[in-house]
Amino acid sequence: MINSSRRVTLAQVAEHAGVSTMTASYTFSRPERVSAASREKVLTAARALGYAGPDPSARSLRRGKAGALGVVLGEHLTYAFDDPQATAFLAGVAEVCAEQGQAMTILPVTDASTDGARISAAAVDGYVLWTMEDGAPVLDAAIATGRPVVVHGGPPAAGARVVGIDNRAAARDIGRLVFAAATTPAVLSFPLTGARGAAILAGPDPHRATFPVTRERLLGFRDAAGDVGANWADVLVAVCSTNDAREAQTMATDLLSRDRRPDALATMSDELASGALRALAAAGLHVPSAVAVTGWDDADAARTLGITTVAQSMREQGAACAQQALTQTSIDFTDQWQIIERASTHPAGPNP
Amino acid sequence: MINSSRRVTLAQVAEHAGVSTMTASYTFSRPERVSAASREKVLTAARALGYAGPDPSARSLRRGKAGALGVVLGEHLTYAFDDPQATAFLAGVAEVCAEQGQAMTILPVTDASTDGARISAAAVDGYVLWTMEDGAPVLDAAIATGRPVVVHGGPPAAGARVVGIDNRAAARDIGRLVFAAATTPAVLSFPLTGARGAAILAGPDPHRATFPVTRERLLGFRDAAGDVGANWADVLVAVCSTNDAREAQTMATDLLSRDRRPDALATMSDELASGALRALAAAGLHVPSAVAVTGWDDADAARTLGITTVAQSMREQGAACAQQALTQTSIDFTDQWQIIERASTHPAGPNP
DNA sequence: CTGTTAGCGCGTTCAC
DNA sequence: GTGAACGCGCTAACAG
Numbered sequence: 001m002i003n004s005s006r007r008v009t010l011a012q013v014a015e016h017a018g019v020s021t022m023t024a025s026y027t028f029s030r031p032e033r034v035s036a037a038s039r040e041k042v043l044t045a046a047r048a049l050g051y052a053g054p055d056p057s058a059r060s061l062r063r064g065k066a067g068a069l070g071v072v073l074g075e076h077l078t079y080a081f082d083d084p085q086a087t088a089f090l091a092g093v094a095e096v097c098a099e100q101g102q103a104m105t106i107l108p109v110t111d112a113s114t115d116g117a118r119i120s121a122a123a124v125d126g127y128v129l130w131t132m133e134d135g136a137p138v139l140d141a142a143i144a145t146g147r148p149v150v151v152h153g154g155p156p157a158a159g160a161r162v163v164g165i166d167n168r169a170a171a172r173d174i175g176r177l178v179f180a181a182a183t184t185p186a187v188l189s190f191p192l193t194g195a196r197g198a199a200i201l202a203g204p205d206p207h208r209a210t211f212p213v214t215r216e217r218l219l220g221f222r223d224a225a226g227d228v229g230a231n232w233a234d235v236l237v238a239v240c241s242t243n244d245a246r247e248a249q250t251m252a253t254d255l256l257s258r259d260r261r262p263d264a265l266a267t268m269s270d271e272l273a274s275g276a277l278r279a280l281a282a283a284g285l286h287v288p289s290a291v292a293v294t295g296w297d298d299a300d301a302a303r304t305l306g307i308t309t310v311a312q313s314m315r316e317q318g319a320a321c322a323q324q325a326l327t328q329t330s331i332d333f334t335d336q337w338q339i340i341e342r343a344s345t346h347p348a349g350p351n352p
Numbered sequence: 353m354i355n356s357s358r359r360v361t362l363a364q365v366a367e368h369a370g371v372s373t374m375t376a377s378y379t380f381s382r383p384e385r386v387s388a389a390s391r392e393k394v395l396t397a398a399r400a401l402g403y404a405g406p407d408p409s410a411r412s413l414r415r416g417k418a419g420a421l422g423v424v425l426g427e428h429l430t431y432a433f434d435d436p437q438a439t440a441f442l443a444g445v446a447e448v449c450a451e452q453g454q455a456m457t458i459l460p461v462t463d464a465s466t467d468g469a470r471i472s473a474a475a476v477d478g479y480v481l482w483t484m485e486d487g488a489p490v491l492d493a494a495i496a497t498g499r500p501v502v503v504h505g506g507p508p509a510a511g512a513r514v515v516g517i518d519n520r521a522a523a524r525d526i527g528r529l530v531f532a533a534a535t536t537p538a539v540l541s542f543p544l545t546g547a548r549g550a551a552i553l554a555g556p557d558p559h560r561a562t563f564p565v566t567r568e569r570l571l572g573f574r575d576a577a578g579d580v581g582a583n584w585a586d587v588l589v590a591v592c593s594t595n596d597a598r599e600a601q602t603m604a605t606d607l608l609s610r611d612r613r614p615d616a617l618a619t620m621s622d623e624l625a626s627g628a629l630r631a632l633a634a635a636g637l638h639v640p641s642a643v644a645v646t647g648w649d650d651a652d653a654a655r656t657l658g659i660t661t662v663a664q665s666m667r668e669q670g671a672a673c674a675q676q677a678l679t680q681t682s683i684d685f686t687d688q689w690q691i692i693e694r695a696s697t698h699p700a701g702p703n704p
Numbered sequence: 705c706t707g708t709t710a711g712c713g714c715g716t717t718c719a720c
Numbered sequence: 721g722t723g724a725a726c727g728c729g730c731t732a733a734c735a736g
Contacts, residue, residue: 007498009713020723025715035721052496056475057418058713060409061728067473068457077450081443091433098429098460103474105420105457108450121419122455123408123475144404146359361729372707377731387705410729413712708735713728720723 008051017045028054060123068103069093069325070124072138074131077108083243085269085297085314086130089152092318093128100326109138116141126325128152128318129160133194134210150325152317154212161330163321165337167213170310171220172227175266177308178294178345179228182264186255187221187237188248188272190214198241200254203233214268217296221266236262240272248275249282256283256291263291270295270302270309273344277305293344306343312336360403369397380406412475420455421445421677422476424490426483429460435595437621437649437666438482441504444670445480452678461490468493478677480504480670481512485546486562502677504669506564513682515673517689519565522662523572524579527618529660530646530697531580534616538607539573539589540600540624542566550593552606555585566620569648573618588614592624600627601634608635608643615643622647622654622661625696629657645696658695664688 014024019038026034027042034042045051060066071093073080080086097104105124109115119127119141126148132139134155142149143159151157153164179185191197192209206218222232236258238251248267252275255262267273273295277287285291295302298311313336320331341348366376371390378386379394386394397403412418423445425432432438449456457476461467471479471493478500484491486507494501495511503509505516531537543549544561558570574584588610590603600619604627607614619625625647629639637643647654650663665688672683693700 007713010715011713021713022715022724023722026722029715033721038721050496050498052493052498053469053472054715055413055713056473057409057412058728059473059715060475061407061413061712061730062714062716064728066409066475068475070455077446078443081439081446087433087439091430094429094433094458094460097458098462101466101470103422103457103459103470105455106446106449107455108446110450114453117405118453118455120405121408121411123412123418123420141404144402146402146404359729362731363729373729374708374731375706378706381731385705390706406731407729410712411731413714413728414730414732416712706736709733711732712730715726715728717726718724720721 008049010051010054013042013045013049013051016049017041025054057123066123066125067101068105068124069097069322070105070107070119070122070127070142072107072109072119072127072129072142074109074129074133074136074138076110077106079242080130084299088314089130089318089321092315092320093322094318095315096319096322096326102326112137120145126150128321128325131211131213134212148325148328150321152321154216161324163317163324163331163333164213165312165317166334167216168220168223170312170337170339171217171266172223173220174294174296174308174310174339175221175224176227177339177341177348178266178292179224179230179264180292180348181346182228182230182262182292184260184262185221185225185228185230185235185264185266186262187218187235188251188255188265188267188276189218189237189239190243190268190272191241192239196241198239198247198251200236200238200251202237203231203235204237217268224266234260243269243271245271245275245278248272249278250275252276252279253282256280256285265291265293267294268296270297270299270307273307273309274301274305277307277344288343288345292346295344298340302340302342308342308345309340311338311340360401362403362406365394365397365401365403368401369393377406409475418475418477419453420457420476421449421674422457422459422471422474422479422494424459424461424471424479424481424494426461426481426485426488426490428462429458431594432482436651440666441482441670441673444667444672445674446670447667448671448674448678454678464489472497478502480673480677483563483565486564500677500680502673504673506568513676515669515676515683515685516565517664517669518686519568520572520575522664522689522691523569523618524575525572526646526648526660526662526691527573527576528579529691529693529700530618530644531576531582531616532644532700533698534580534582534614534644536612536614537573537577537580537582537587537616537618538614539570539587540603540607540617540619540628541570541589541591542595542620543593544591548593550591550599550603552588552590552603554589555583555587556589569620576618586612595621595623597623597627597630600624601630602627604628604631605634608632608637617643617645619646620648622649622651622659625659625661626653626657629659629696640695640697644698647696650692654692654694660694660697661692663690663692
C-alpha cells in the first residue's frame with residue numbers, strides 16, 4: 001500500500017501509526033527513548049507509506065547543522081581529479097568525514113562572478129580549501145559565512161586556519177642539496193598565477209607568484225641559491241603551465257639549450273622532475289654529474305626514477321584539514337616534511 | 353559594526369534596511385525584481401550586520417531542492433581515490449555538477465548497518481552509485497528516498513537507471529581476440545565479491561561474482577572460450593583482491609607455473625595486464641607468440657606497453673550518470689566501447 | 705515594484 | 721514514555 005501523493009511527512013506516519021508526531025520523530029532519531037511497541041507501530045506505518053526517514057533539509061534547519069563538510073578545489077575540477085596529490089588530499093578529507101559520519105560536499109568553482117554565491121549557498125558546516133590564490137574571492141566568501149574555514153597551503157587570512165608544511169624551509173633545504181656543486185642553478189616551477197602562462201624567466205621576484213605554495217618554494221630556492229653563492233638574477237626559472245611531465249620535458253629541453261647550460265635543476269614536483277630527466281636523457285647528460293635534479297612529493301615516480309625529493313603526506317594533511325574544520329582542533333604540519341636523498345643529486349657532504 | 357549575536361536572519365536584514373522581508377529575499381534570489389535603491393539598502397544592511405546570504409538549509413526546505421547530487425562509492429573511499437578509473441568517473445560527475453550549478457556530495461560508506469541511514473539522511477536531489485554489489489543495501493536506501501538514482505555498471509534495480517557499456521559483449525569480443533590461437537586460455541579477474549579473497553579457480557561459475565561488471569566480463573570471457581573451442585571448466589581464473597599490478601604479477605607468475613601453462617591471458621584492467629606482462633618478462637616468455645595478453649580501459653599503461661584493450665570513457669560515463677540523475681534524461685552507453693588492438697595480441701584475422 | 709500571508713518538515717521545550 | 725505548541729529561516733503565491 002504505497003502512498004502516491006507528493007511526499008510523506010513524519011506527521012502522516014505518526015497519524016497512520018496512531019501516535020504523536022514526536023513519538024515518530026524519536027523513533028528515527030533516538031529510538032531508545034520510545035517503547036518497543038510504539039517503535040514497531042511507527043516503523044510499520046513508515047514502510048506502509050513509503051516513508052524513507054526524516055527530510056534532511058528540514059532536519060538541518062531545525063538542528064542548525066548540515067552534516068557535511070564543504071571542499072573547494074581552486075583548480076578547475078578536471079585538473080584536480082587528475083592530480084595524484086589532490087586526490088591523496090581528498091582521500092584524507094574523505095577518511096575523516098567518514099569517521100565523523102559527515103558527508104563531503106565538493107563545491108565546483110567555475111567563474112569568479114558566481115563562485116562566491118555558490119560557496120555561501122552550500123549547506124555545509126565548514127570549509128576546506130585547496131590551492132587558493134592570494135585574495136581568492138572564494139576564500140572571503142567562505143570566511144564570510146562564519147563557519148570554520150581551513151585552507152591548505154595558504155594564503156593566510158583572518159578567520160581561516162592554514163594547514164601545510166613550511167614550503168620555504170623545505171625548498172631552501174632541498175635547494176641547497178641540488179645546487180650544492182652547481183655554478184648555474186635553475187628551477188622548474190608551477191604556474192605563478194592563475195593565468196597559467198608558460199615562460200622562462202631570469203630571477204623573477206618570488207612575490208610575483210600569487211599561489212602561496214609556489215611563492216614560498218621560489219623564496220626557498222632563492223634562499224638556497226644565495227646560500228651557494230649564486231646570483232638569483234641569473235637563475236632561470238622555467239614556469240610550466242601545468243603539472244605535466246611532457247610540458248616539463250619541453251621546458252627543460254629549452255633550458256638546456258641555453259648558452260649557460262644549467263647544471264642543477266630544482267623542480268616543484270616529481271612529475272616535473274620526471275620530464276626533466278627525460279630531457280636530460282635525450283640530451284645525453286648524466287644525472288647527477290652533469291645536471292643534478294630534485295623533485296617534490298615523493299610520488300611513485302620519484303622512487304622508480306631515483307629522484308631526490310621532499311616527502312610529505314598529502315593524505316594526512318587532508319585528514320588534518322577536515323579534522324580541524326569539523327572539530328576545531330588544531331594540528332601543526334609545519335615540520336612534517338623530509339628530504340629523501342636518491343641518485344639524482346650528489347650525496348650531501350657533512351653539514352657546514 | 354558587526355553583529356555578534358548568534359546568527360543573522362533575512363528578517364533582521366530587512367528590518368535594518370527598512371524594507372519588508374520579501375524585498376530582502378528577492379534581493380538575494382532575484383535581484384532584478386527589486387529596485388536598485390532597495391537592493392542597495394538591503395546589501396548595505398547585510399554588510400553592516402555581517403549577513404552572508406540566505407541560510408542554505410532553510411532555503412532547501414522551502415524550495416524542496418537540496419542543490420546537490422549525492423555520489424556513493426561502493427569501495428572504501430581510500431581505494432576509490434587511488435583508482436584512476438574512479439577518479440575519471442568522478443571528474444565526469446563533477447563537470448556536469450559544475451555546469452548545472454549543483455554541489456557534489458560524496459557519501460562515505462563504511463559499515464552496512466549505518467550506511468543506509470546515512471544515504472537517506474543526505475540532503476541531495478539524486479544519487480549516482482559506483483561499483484555496487486548485487487543487493488547492496490545502499491542501493492535500496494537510495495531508491496527508497498524516491499529521488500532519482502543512477503547506478504554505474506549495475507546491478508539493475510527497479511527505480512534505478514543503469515549506465516555502462518555492455519561488458520559481456522566487450523569481454524566476448526576481446527576474449528575471442530586474445531584466445532584466438534590459444535589452447536589454454538586463462539583469465540586475470542577482479543574480486544568476485546566484496547570479501548576480496550585472492551585465489552585461482554578453474555572455470556568458476558560467473559554467477560558466483562556479485563559485482564555485476566565482473567560477472568558480465570566473466571560471462572563474456574566464458575563465451576569467448578566457448579567460441580574458440582575451449583572447455584570453460586579447464587580455464588583458470590586468477591582472482592586478484594585489488595586492481596594492482598604487483599598482485600597481478602604474483603598471480604600471473606603462479607598461473608604460468610602450472611602444468612598446462614596458459615598461452616592467452618584475458619585480464620580485467622590494464623593494471624592487471626601490466627602485472628601479467630612483468631611476470632611474462634620475468635619468465636622469459638614472448639608476448640604475444642608464447643602468451644597473448646589483453647587489458648581493459650585503455651589507460652596510459654596500455655598505450656605505453658602496447659596492450660590490446662577495451663577502450664571506454666569513464667569520464668563520459670560519469671558525466672552521463674550525473675546528467676541523468678539531475679535532468680532525468682536518458683543516455684545509452686551500451687555500445688560505447690571499442691577494442692584497441694596493439695602488440696600484445698596476434699593481429700586479428702578476417703572476420704568469419 | 706513591494707508587502708502580506710502561510711506554511712515547507714522537523715525537533716526543542718515543556719508539560720503530562 | 722508520550723503529547724501540544726511553537727518556530728528554525730526562508731520563499732511561493734498572491735494581492736496591491
